[in-house]
Amino acid sequence: EAQVTQNPRYLITVTGKKLTVTCSQNMNHEYMSWYRQDPGLGLRQIYYSMNVEVTDKGDVPEGYKVSRKEKRNFPLILESPSPNQTSLYFCASSLRGGLTYEQYFGPGTRLTVT
């Protein structure tokens, strides 16, 4: 089944404790992206990747890191999480970054930082 998977789905952690949210897609997509969703703000892009070893900042990159060493995986790293990073996180992918390609979303990761 074609899908985007994220792990973990739920995570409660404490301020400053490094964490990684994994994202994997099995559709051989070139483009991958991370979003955060907060009430009343819609989805905001954190980082994106047009292909392997190519990553760029989105609208809200502060406090996050990413890497794209292989095509299928695009982990999101929070080196020192803070309470303002409590949010619902989505990973998404599309065949390419072109204007006509819809993005397929993972199920989301709900992160709470205390």
Place this chain on the structure above:
Amino acid sequence: AQKITQTQPGMFVQEKEAVTLDCTYDTSDPSYGLFWYKQPSSGEMIFLIYQGSYDQQNATEGRYSLNFQKARKSANLVISASQLGDSAMYFCAMREADMNYGGSQGNLIFGKGTKLSVKP
């Protein structure tokens, strides 16, 4: 300035009636793509429909259609014959050219969403 504006934070519709969800966008690029996504209470994001800036006809997908008015920069989603399962958040999004990649690729920019509630 907001790129995608959804002016209806919440809407109600009677089951079996049609409903229109508004979306206006702001871009100076001639090439762009417009998307609608549905987010039910379970949280996943579901792609509904796509409209390209050069498409001559309005997009349709089953009960979903897109009322695309390019001069007005609006891309309203029309849901016909509403069902209880249509109750969800609906997001309008635009993919416009990214000049870091020669304008041929772009990122998805989302509006803040409209919460649709279907009444039995």
